[in-house]
Amino acid sequence: QPVKIRSRYKDGDSLKGVEMDVKLDVKKNTGIILDRKEFETDRTGSGIEIEFKDVSYSMSEQGAYEYIRRTVIGNPHARIVFKDPTGRKYTFERATDQIPPLPKAVLPHPKGVTADDIIDLCKTTNKKRFKNLLMDSLSRVSAKKIKEVEEATGIDMNKRPKSITWKEAEQVVNQFDQMKFMAPPTSGLKPIGDEQIEKGINEILLPEFSTAITRKPQAYRGGVSFIIEAGIAYGGKAGRLVGQQKKAEIMRFANRVPLTFDQGSCAITEALKSIDWRRYGVRNLDDAPISVFVNIISTNVPYLSTGKQSVAPEEEIVREIRQATMKIARKLEKYIRTKKAAKNEEMRAKIFEDLVPVVIKQSALLAEKDVPEYDKIMDEVTHKAKIMDMKHRLKQPEIEPMQIVITEDPKTRVKTEYEEYADYDEVAEDDE
DNA sequence: TACTGGCGCATCACTTACTC
DNA sequence: GAGTAAGTGATGCGCCAGTA
Structure with missing residues (x-):
């Protein structure tokens, strides 16, 4: 099903509205407009409607409610209204008015590309020389580096990109692996920020104690940059309730998006399990009233599967998660002591x-x-x-508990199509 | 032949790596 | 953490090849 987008925008002094059905061309990373209609409007704001199948509306960790709750923690600037099929409506108010800055687009780093990527670039480019394609499409590739590749592989870098064979692309990628490159620019990475994470945690979990950290950018596989952010909440509503007992809760995020499946094989779980929590005053992590938040920000998160539900345990990533968590765990230990x-x-x-x-x-x-x-x-x-x-x-600073407004009306019919746009527009106006 | 767009080169600002 | 060196990216300009 295409995504339905309805946008009301300013065009000079007048207001315009446009309604579109859009699909995504994943290869070219561009949208394909299937249907476009203009309409009259008297305000600005946007609404997006996407259909998903097989959604679980249970209150479990894999359910829609938990997904929304974690999205609120990872995106404290957002106000989210969630309606389930029974008509119950949850309103999560924003914890901060600070809108995160937009990340800058950056080119892929040579350490992160595969032979397949190079062949794809060669097929779609209008460049006439292979060297110009590499210099203009990849970050940190200069004429000097091209010369180095040419000398090592013997490939004529002035040849047409379209004539590059699979074998040659593989040779280039192997050569990139052996070369040293400057780390990629970090302007494409925009972390949530420790203060914002703490605000999100405090608003939702109302903990006795909370702290967060945003680490400096690092690189894995020799050139793919990433930032690790971690937060910890102790007491209050932190942890998950299993029967009558509080158990630890691991909240995993990649680029602010919650990861709710495949927890066992994830680098975040692996890193947290490898920490000796007794050193930090926590006898057994599983049975502690703790919520641990870990977010990995990267232009190329190494997911384990196409479902993008767990992060591959790359050595550098696991080490950074450990370092970040141990640093905030030391503050927790001080509090517990x-x-x-x-x-x-x-x-x-x-x-x-x-x-x-x-x-x-x-x-x-x-x-x-x-x-x-x-x-x-x-x-x-x-x-x-x-x-x-x-x-x-x-004593922690006084925290205003978040207003999670729950409206229950079983008679309420679940709206579909464009019926909800009035609601979306109200929210969009708030955002301005 | 005119037009378009790729290419090469120079310059400056910025980022990263390295050293202390 | 600060200072410095080296490398890279962005930008502008002129030249030239390809195309209609």
Whole structure:
């Protein structure tokens, strides 16, 4: 089924509306317009309608609700309204008004291309020389590098791209693998940002403690750049409820999109499982009330399958995820340690508070004297100031809980086609 | 023959790698 | 983390080959 797009936009001083049925040409990465109609409008805004089949509306980890909930955490700037087929409507308000900047388009890096990609480029290009095709279509490929490839492979770099054979393309790719290239530009990578992640986590999970980190760009396979972001939430609504017990929840994302299937084979799961959580005050990760958020930002996420549901355990990626998670886990450990110490001090103080007055009163009785003023001494003995300080340190900033408005009306018919556009337009106007 | 667009070259700004 | 060197990308200009 084609995607239905309805857009209302400004054209000079007038407002215009256009409605289109669009399909995607995945080879050329361009849209194919199947049907286009113009209409009159009095406002701006856009709506997109896509049909999916076999959607599970259960509340499980693989269900649509959980997918939407995680999308909200990964995209705290978005306001999402979700209606399920029973008529229940969930409204997730945005956690921040900061719209993420658009990433810049960057050319593929030579370390990331395959012989197939080169043949594809050769077939579709209008360049006359193979060397110009490589220099203009790939990032970090200069005339000097072309000369190096030419000397190593013996391929005439001035020949027509269309005459390049599969064998020659493979030779070029193998040569690229052996060469050193400057890391690709990182302007194409736009991370969510640690502050935004924390806001998203806090709004949805209302945790006792939360922290997040955005690492510096790194490269895997010698040239494909990526950024790892991680966040951790402890207590509150963090973790997933299994029966009566809270279990740890691993939230995996690739370019802000939640990954809900194939958890076991994913680089993120592998990295998190390889961490010795006992070092960070967590006896067993599986049974802890913790939600761990990991997002990989890359122009070329190495997915394990065409379903794009798990990330390949590339050595550099697993190492970065470990580093990012261990860094925030150290902050969690500090929080858990302070919390434990405060609890111990409080228990100790309670014992003194119960016993000391009895001892003082009985001693005064035996000595046949008045009971002295002992409040000040009690505060010193029970370390009251220390406990207050610990409690103050544990206190997280006040968080306004997110308004997840749930409207339940079983009679509500689930709208299809363009009936929902009025709703979309309202949302789009909010975004402006 | 005129037009279009690819190519080569020069220059400047920016990014990355390297060293301390 | 700062400073420096090297490499790369973006841009503009003129030349030239291909095409109608």
